[in-house]
Amino acid sequence: MAAASGFAESGADLDLVGIQKRFPGFTAIEHLDLTIPAGSFFALLGPSGCGKTTTLRLVAGLEDPTTGQVLIGGKDVTKLRPFERPVNTVFQSYALFPHMTVLENVAFGLRRRKIADPIDKAHEALRLVELDHLATRKPQQLSGGQQQRVALARALVNRPALLLLDEPLGALDLKLRRQMQIELKSIQESVGLTFLHVTHDQEEAMTMADTVAVMNKGRIEQMGAPEVLYELPRTAFVANFLGQSNLFTGPVAGTTADAISVDVAGVKVVVPKSRAARHTGTVTIGVRPEKLALHTEKPATDASTNALGPGRVIDVSFTGVSTQYLVDIPGVGNVTVFTQNMGFGPTAHEGAEVWVSWHVEHGFGLEDDPDAEPRFSPDADTQMLAVQTKNELQSELEAEEA
Amino acid sequence: MSATSAATRTELPAAREGKPFKRRIGLGTWLLPAYVTIAFVFLLIPIVYTFIFSFNDSLKSNIVWRGFTFDNWLGICNQVEVCIAFGNSLLVGGTATLIATTLGTMIAIALVRYRFRFRSGISLLLFLPMATPEVVLAAGLAAEFLTAGVQKGLITIILAHTMFCLSFVVVTVKARVTTLDPALEEAGRDLYGSPTQVFWRVTFPLLLPGIVAAAMLSFALSFDDFIITYFNAGIVQTFPTYVYISAARGIPAQANVIASAVFIFAIAIVLIAQITNASRRKRLGLN
């Protein structure tokens, strides 16, 4: 292995084969099969407690899998101890050595491997994260964001074939975060290292990664290129974890050669077969809020357009670049619509009667069985609550005025 | 009653116009300093007494002041027995501390980091020497050595001291191990540190303050111990047993010298630690 004798010349493949991890009384990872090709930037995205850190610990060797194998560069490392693996980790909790200066922290890995000029290389890594001027400080004399960057430098300086990043940018402000994202990406690309990046930030995952995997309750729900994942989510969880989605459930009422039509509260909604995971029975279909158009009059529909309505606008929130509408359509439920602010102000006001429409090609059909227990609580719930609270406050105010 | 209240009422505004506030002399203002003074006097008198009498130009017994001299300080080993007893105390304290600190640190790490059978049982047993009355422990040990046919002497003292120091070391170091973040050692392993390297470069330096505290406590306990030593010493004398035995015929002034020197030495260590700490903090603050 290249890493054993110095810096990695290139990244290494990572293969997780049939991994299961059980803690006493709790299964953190149910079943994981994962291949990350050498030199790719792989993002692991998922809610808190879904097993992201556990996955990284298994790869780093800090935890042993209950079953399954870990292969790095095609070599089985399941039985190897952490210091024998060509892997470095940026820990979620930083784990900086409090008794060493920042510089000694960064040089630690280099010294252990007896690499020449550890101090020079450590300075270089610190310059990369713009902290060289604090090299003589102790970690506890740094801010959270600075500590995080030291942790990053301490792992990066080793140029491992596989770098594990556990939310490495979580404590940074937006500007620094963007800057570090660019740095990380360029390091990864210039050396061709393999990065396994865990994050909560879907935008970060989508902009940086070649492949994004969405993890939920110890399983990978879906994995693929960011565009594919966003445009064609396969499960309700992915549809709502990566951005927002409007989901409708109904029986398949008709099928043509290349499309299915689903009965949603009496209206036929058409989805291309190629974009639907299931073609029979009761299915859940969806569409992204920004793909919807809002109409104040009943739109003329044709074969390439789906339309629902009429409904009533129950909430309008202006976010600057766009306006977010929440429309209550009887029998269908709440539908979220994002529109660009091309003109001035909203096109529809609260209480207005509206229709929504979208291009057939923009719909997608999920593979979830709607009759099965729901695996998530839809976003609409919190939205509904917000609207409800707002209405209550308003009526209270009105009552006071009267 | 009404007269006084009327008086205060009329006086109040006047008082306000004059001095802003008349400071009330509360109980706390004088009680606390007085209490502290008394406590210190109470604590320090025996030490001061010992110190002063180390300069006494005494004969056999050192009870009556007979004039000032440096002879006792310059010729500590003129009274050979004091010197030997003191040497024994250092030897016993040093050896027992070394063994107890090494063993105790390992036990503490094992107890916190590993799950094994009888773990809580062992934890409990380690407390026993601390909880048992010393006389009982001393007599028990003496009987045990007798049954085992071990000749009483330096070895038995060291064994006995190691035993009771061990408990204190485990308790002290354990507190430190508990607060040590396991992620730090994991980071060490992740950064290519072998288990030995991780121990010496990460774990040990982080535990060091606890280990040093434990060693100092051990030494102090061992150096100070009388009862257990007395029961298990045979003909060997340590400093405390020597002082006790010679009390009957008069303690030589050299004993005062050694006691004072130990006291000054301890205070010096504390002062040096405080000063280096303060200067280090200052240096870091300037950075």
Ligand SMILES: Nc1ncnc2c1ncn2[C@@H]1O[C@H](COP(=O)(O)OP(=O)(O)OP(=O)(O)O)[C@@H](O)[C@H]1O
């Ligand atoms: N040592 C352990 N013993 C028992 N359960 C554990 C242990 N470590 C983790 N878990 C459980 O495994 C699950 C996954 O934990 P993990 O740390 O991988 O989550 P995560 O996805 O990294 O979450 P976060 O985003 O909050 O960091 C959690 O429910 C956690 O409670």
Ligand SMILES: [Mg+2]
């Ligand atoms: Mg985590």
